[in-house]
Amino acid sequence: MSVKHSLLALLERGPAYGYQLRAAFESATGNTWPLNIGQVYTTLNRLERDELVEALPENESGQRPYRITDSGRRQLAGWFASPVQAADRPRDELTIKLALAVTTPGVDVADVIQRQRTATLRLLQEYTRLKAAEDDAELAWRLVLESMIFRAEAEVRWLDHTEAVVARTGLPAPSPFASHVEQPETETVREHR
Amino acid sequence: MSVKHSLLALLERGPAYGYQLRAAFESATGNTWPLNIGQVYTTLNRLERDELVEALPENESGQRPYRITDSGRRQLAGWFASPVQAADRPRDELTIKLALAVTTPGVDVADVIQRQRTATLRLLQEYTRLKAAEDDAELAWRLVLESMIFRAEAEVRWLDHTEAVVARTGLPAPSPFASHVEQPETETVREHR
DNA sequence: CGACACATGTAACACGTTACATGATTTG
DNA sequence: CAAATCATGTAACGTGTTACATGTGTCG
Numbered sequence: 457m458s459v460k461h462s463l464l465a466l467l468e469r470g471p472a473y474g475y476q477l478r479a480a481f482e483s484a485t486g487n488t489w490p491l492n493i494g495q496v497y498t499t500l501n502r503l504e505r506d507e508l509v510e511a512l513p514e515n516e517s518g519q520r521p522y523r524i525t526d527s528g529r530r531q532l533a534g535w536f537a538s539p540v541q542a543a544d545r546p547r548d549e550l551t552i553k554l555a556l557a558v559t560t561p562g563v564d565v566a567d568v569i570q571r572q573r574t575a576t577l578r579l580l581q582e583y584t585r586l587k588a589a590e591d592d593a594e595l596a597w598r599l600v601l602e603s604m605i606f607r608a609e610a611e612v613r614w615l616d617h618t619e620a621v622v623a624r625t626g627l628p629a630p631s632p633f634a635s636h637v638e639q640p641e642t643e644t645v646r647e648h649r
Numbered sequence: 650m651s652v653k654h655s656l657l658a659l660l661e662r663g664p665a666y667g668y669q670l671r672a673a674f675e676s677a678t679g680n681t682w683p684l685n686i687g688q689v690y691t692t693l694n695r696l697e698r699d700e701l702v703e704a705l706p707e708n709e710s711g712q713r714p715y716r717i718t719d720s721g722r723r724q725l726a727g728w729f730a731s732p733v734q735a736a737d738r739p740r741d742e743l744t745i746k747l748a749l750a751v752t753t754p755g756v757d758v759a760d761v762i763q764r765q766r767t768a769t770l771r772l773l774q775e776y777t778r779l780k781a782a783e784d785d786a787e788l789a790w791r792l793v794l795e796s797m798i799f800r801a802e803a804e805v806r807w808l809d810h811t812e813a814v815v816a817r818t819g820l821p822a823p824s825p826f827a828s829h830v831e832q833p834e835t836e837t838v839r840e841h842r
Numbered sequence: 843c844g845a846c847a848c849a850t851g852t853a854a855c856a857c858g859t860t861a862c863a864t865g866a867t868t869t870g
Numbered sequence: 871c872a873a874a875t876c877a878t879g880t881a882a883c884g885t886g887t888t889a890c891a892t893g894t895g896t897c898g
Contacts, residue, residue, distance in 0.1 A: 539768035575732035610803030
């Protein structure tokens, strides 16, 4: 959903063509979130189909700029006015990984946590270095960078917390599926592993 | 990517069929991350095609359980052993929204921040209430809940920080596209708005 | 000339969601 | 009996990625 709205937001600055939009997006996010150029064109096509943008005539240099429509402007205003909800967010892979790690037999949870913390701390260090180096950077890029720093810090705190909880309470006995059919001697489970 | 690995992790407990896998996944995440049942079946098909799981004969009750293969076990072990990297993570919609808000003409950034903070604080309150109510819940579900609390707290902190930065430095003049072609009096930009 | 940046596109595929179809079993 | 739950699937569509095709312009 965010690429669609991002393109609308960029077009609110004025008409632009695909290649230019990608450059503007990547510039705003400090080139850390690369935007696939193919997706820009397909998204522009969908936006045009939905009448949120309109194609301008191809210019002398073979560029095909688009302009945002009034309908597109309303759509964009709605995006800015409505908060990102819990349901909008994708499932977090790390959270799922650890939640499943504690109930999967044979997984060294402490090791999973330790490896992730190392990786996240390294990332955090890199972000911090970048922030110090580019203190005069564009506001948008600075916000993105700081967002990633806040998130990485929270992740490390959660990892530390989880490590402590797991160490304190221990892992639950990994019980297999409580199938409500087939109670009689589930061989499949016992023969496994 | 996480549904694929989640199913492998659940199958590591023992053979199970689609419907059962969905229930187990949702139970582990406290029913906050619903898993589409259709996707379970299509993912199982892909996993079977890639020989990470194998279908067991349909039983008397018409259920079609799957079993993880050795190859699937290796794949799963690799998932647990490798940290989630920055590149694996999806673009964060809120971060993009605010980064673009500060460079889009006519956007009330303070208002966007305020609305998001209200929504996130409400969410945080709900999570905290849940945590207090279900303190005896399954470990996995508690970890998921705490993860969401840590993330929501970080988000609020970032919003506060961003609000302060924007208030202090002010917004940059929203300059249109610096097209390196067509310098001559970009009418399209001026006629817009 | 050859490499690289600019510029537009298509194809194939993975992943995710919503909705629909079908049938068996369970329960009020 | 009717509704809900159990159980398996397909179709359509949006979103995202990688890879490929094609052509122009620029620069060493």
